[in-house]
Amino acid sequence: MPVVFDRVSFAYHTPADQRKAKKGLVARIRERRTEVAGADSDAPQSEDPRATGQERTRPAWGVSAHDEWALRDVSFTLADGEFLGLAGHTGSGKSTLIQHMNGLLSPTEGRVTVDGRDLADKAAARDCRGFVGVVFQYPERQLFAETVLDDVAFGPKNLGLSDAEARERAEEALRSVDLRPEDIGGKSPFALSGGMQRRAALAGVIAMHPRVLVLDEPAAGLDPQAREELLRLIARLHASGMSVLMASHNMDDLARLCDRVMVLNRGRILMEGPPAVVFSQGDRLRAIGLDAPFAQNMAVRLRSRGLSVSDRLHSIQSLADELADLHRQAQRHESARSGEGAGDTAHA
């Protein structure tokens, strides 16, 4: 079930080129009305702001014309079984992109298809919500039911499943996020810890049996242990066969988990590729206000101190492997030197 973005642009306000087209239309309509009403052409006419483009609302976040596009010309494919990471500074368009994944927002230009069906088609968008599960930022804020089990069963019930089937799905989903339905199913969601609430909210999406899981900053605001548990859980869901798109501000999480990373900057894809390739370009990342993963920063520092470590380091694992290699090389070098030394002594 690939999700394909084909030259997607999105503006929260009508973009300039489309306003221009509208302006022409409004002017023509006004001329026509004037002709029909026989209006006195000398009479002062109140300017229709739409005809002059003055209605143009300068977007709150933008200072130049191109900033009115929250997404601009975005093309990519989330392939079956892939784990795609989405990085980008605040306001770069990650949440906007995510809302296009299941048709909550429709492109102003371009198209999004899921399994070949264009989400501009309402029926396709409705169907895809069963397959593409979106977990928004702080999803626990949307918990509402009296019990955890009712909350998680809400989605399946909406799909038309019977109470018993929905309950079964809810229990299964809770177990898949390491929550025991027999312990917490009857509790209020608000009686759970923050990390458990987050997992219960995730279970509500998993209970819909999505094949694509979309996560917007899933670990934001969790304590270190809860975030570790949650990220492990996401890796496990991915390993079970789901495709995942995960937006995150944490480059280390993306470097560690993703097959491929896409970096958004002002609504456009700036970089895209395997973590080792994207995250080795620390300077480009820093230029748009993103940090590189710890391993990449460490590699830069080690190189500046004369150690010849790879500039492709992007994860703690790759850093550990590289340092172990260097250590082994140094040991070999050392033993070769001491062997030479021993030979010299024997010679003497």
Ligand SMILES: Nc1ncnc2c1ncn2[C@@H]1O[C@H](COP(=O)(O)OP(=O)(O)OP(=O)(O)O)[C@@H](O)[C@H]1O
């Ligand atoms: N409802 C809205 N109306 C108008 N503009 C919006 C709206 N939502 C977002 N924007 C603007 O669209 C741009 C992209 O926002 P978006 O929330 O997608 O970015 P983001 O990368 O998810 O940011 P963050 O990391 O802070 O969540 C921003 O400039 C934002 O101000």
